[in-house]
Amino acid sequence: MCSVPQYSMADVSEHCDGTSCWIVVSDKIYDVTEFLSKHPGGIEIILEHAGHDATIPFESKGHSNMAYTLMEQYCVGHLIEKDRRFKPKETTTKM
Numbered sequence: 001m002c003s004v005p006q007y008s009m010a011d012v013s014e015h016c017d018g019t020s021c022w023i024v025v026s027d028k029i030y031d032v033t034e035f036l037s038k039h040p041g042g043i044e045i046i047l048e049h050a051g052h053d054a055t056i057p058f059e060s061k062g063h064s065n066m067a068y069t070l071m072e073q074y075c076v077g078h079l080i081e082k083d084r085r086f087k088p089k090e091t092t093t094k095m
């Protein structure tokens with residue numbers, strides 16, 4: 001988790017069109033610019049979420065395990081802790 005770059009939602013929101021398209025799924029950030037034209041569900045549906053959190057639409061569509069594997073090659077980092085919504089916050093306190 002710590003060895004990859006971390007970005008804020010403000011950083012993600014700058015990549016909001018077909019020239020640079022980032023989406024967030026489960027607090028991980030994906031640069032899908034090169035993938036847009038390859039997406040079996042089409043370009044437009046991803047562009048609707050460009051620069052935003054796409055976790056709920058991505059998961060409610062019910063992507064296959066293959067899709068989850070495929071997306072990892074586009075991961076460019078994680079959200080900074082303050083902007084995370086889905087993963088439990090890291091803690092140094094041991095139970």
Ligand code: HEM
Binds near residue numbers: 032049058067068074
């Ligand atoms: C890194 C991001 C994404 C990857 C790698 C990806 C990959 C895929 C793949 C491989 C399929 C074919 C069916 C399957 O294997 O599940 C698919 C279909 C689809 N995807 Fe995505 N997807 C991504 C993001 C999104 C997002 C953000 C949405 C927004 C709702 C979306 C909506 C859809 C839809 C609606 C289909 C169905 C197309 C059909 O059955 O005609 N995808 N996607």
